[in-house]
Amino acid sequence: MDQKNVLITGCSSGIGLALAVRLAKDEKKRFMVYATMRNLSKAEPLIEAAGRTLGRTLEIKQLDVCCEESVKACVDSLPERRVDILISNAGMGLIGPIECQSLDEMKTVMDTNFFGLVRLIKEILPDMKKRKKGHIVVISSVMGIQGILFNDIYAASKFALEGFCECLAVQALRFKLNISLIEPGPVITEFERKVYEDGLKIDLSKADKVTADMFKNMYLKTFKEIFETLGQSAEDIAEHTFKIITMDNPPFRHQTNTLYTPMTTLKYADPTGDLPIETFYSMVFQHEKVFNISLNLLKLLRWRSRKSFSLEKDNN
Ligand SMILES: NC(=O)C1=CN([C@@H]2O[C@H](COP(=O)(O)OP(=O)(O)OC[C@H]3O[C@@H](n4cnc5c(N)ncnc54)[C@H](OP(=O)(O)O)[C@@H]3O)[C@@H](O)[C@H]2O)C=CC1
Numbered sequence: 001m002d003q004k005n006v007l008i009t010g011c012s013s014g015i016g017l018a019l020a021v022r023l024a025k026d027e028k029k030r031f032m033v034y035a036t037m038r039n040l041s042k043a044e045p046l047i048e049a050a051g052r053t054l055g056r057t058l059e060i061k062q063l064d065v066c067c068e069e070s071v072k073a074c075v076d077s078l079p080e081r082r083v084d085i086l087i088s089n090a091g092m093g094l095i096g097p098i099e100c101q102s103l104d105e106m107k108t109v110m111d112t113n114f115f116g117l118v119r120l121i122k123e124i125l126p127d128m129k130k131r132k133k134g135h136i137v138v139i140s141s142v143m144g145i146q147g148i149l150f151n152d153i154y155a156a157s158k159f160a161l162e163g164f165c166e167c168l169a170v171q172a173l174r175f176k177l178n179i180s181l182i183e184p185g186p187v188i189t190e191f192e193r194k195v196y197e198d199g200l201k202i203d204l205s206k207a208d209k210v211t212a213d214m215f216k217n218m219y220l221k222t223f224k225e226i227f228e229t230l231g232q233s234a235e236d237i238a239e240h241t242f243k244i245i246t247m248d249n250p251p252f253r254h255q256t257n258t259l260y261t262p263m264t265t266l267k268y269a270d271p272t273g274d275l276p277i278e279t280f281y282s283m284v285f286q287h288e289k290v291f292n293i294s295l296n297l298l299k300l301l302r303w304r305s306r307k308s309f310s311l312e313k314d315n316n
């Protein structure tokens with residue numbers, strides 16, 4: 001059986017790193033993984049996690065999704081420029097009131113999260129079309145479906161990805177190519193730490209008192225709780241993605257977190273769009289206590305299921 005060339009972006013940490021290792025360690029050695037990152041001096045954690053797969057089923061390469069030349073040079077360096085599976089994972093978050101963000105900051109998010117994918121696809125799609133073979137997998141987010149307070153620009157960048165892929169998917173079908181959007185909810189990675197720490201440092205003096213208070217005392221406080229209660233691990237997302245790329249007929253969209261689905265289902269349940277907005281509003285501002293009780297209950301349930309899982313493991 002032919003090995004598939006997989007190109008993954010953003011492998012210095014988090015989901016990209018976990019996925020590169022998961023695929024490189026595939027028992028059946030079905031994948032040759034090209035794990036890329038913009039800054040090769042950050043390769044140590046990947047080298048360590050890759051272990052004996054390094055130089056066998058995993059190679060590390062430089063690729064900055066914000067630089068067209070870097071994308072081209074990386075693809076040119078692959079045997080026959082062949083990418084069977086592209087996993088567009090590199091991305092960054094941004095939270096806070098838009099009054100406190102510069103346009104430059106916002107453009108960097110769009111350039112990384114959205115134009116990063118566009119640069120990759122422009123380089124790889126023509127070859128995939130010629131071969132009539134290939135799978136493009138995009139790490140999107142639940143925020144590609146449903147916006148969340150104070151994530152305005154980040155959600156816009158993920159919505160952009162989703163619109164772009166929805167258009168391409170029809171054309172792709174004509175060439176027998178697959179496109180899949182992976183939509184995780186909160187995942188405990190560097191992303192969470194960076195976004196939270198940057199959030200704490202925001203100069204809120206440009207926002208009015210109500211907005212500043214909402215961000216600092218409601219959003220930032222709940223943010224940590226949300227990750228503790230709903231957060232998945234990078235390895236969980238890698239496993240979901242592994243399943244999608246090994247399917248005969250992979251779906252166009254895949255949400256990884258069943259605890260989060262009630263929030264995204266609201267979007268599809270009401271064509272006027274009012275239902276999710278009103279639900280978010282009442283959760284945050286009218287039923288704060290019920291919301292906090294629900295979060296604590298979820299935390300307890302997660303703690304209990306983890307405890308019984310580790311007891312099971314101890315007994316085996
Ligand atoms: N964590 C979460 O809650 C969720 C994350 N996601 C998405 O998952 C993806 C991975 O994020 P996650 O693993 O969580 O976070 P991490 O911060 O751990 O990983 C992000 C990766 O993207 C890389 N990156 C950023 N900019 C560029 C660039 N210009 N070129 C190449 N690589 C770049 C980072 O490299 P460097 O180390 O150099 O900065 C890093 O390797 C993102 O697209 C994110 O939007 C989706 C849903 C939830």
Ligand SMILES: CC1=C(/C=C/C(C)=C/C=C/C(C)=C/C=O)C(C)(C)CCC1
Binds near residue numbers: 149184
């Ligand atoms: C659910 C929920 C909230 C926050 C959700 C968060 C913080 C989700 C983060 C998702 C991420 C990080 C996705 C990455 O792509 C609020 C607004 C606090 C209150 C209302 C309910």
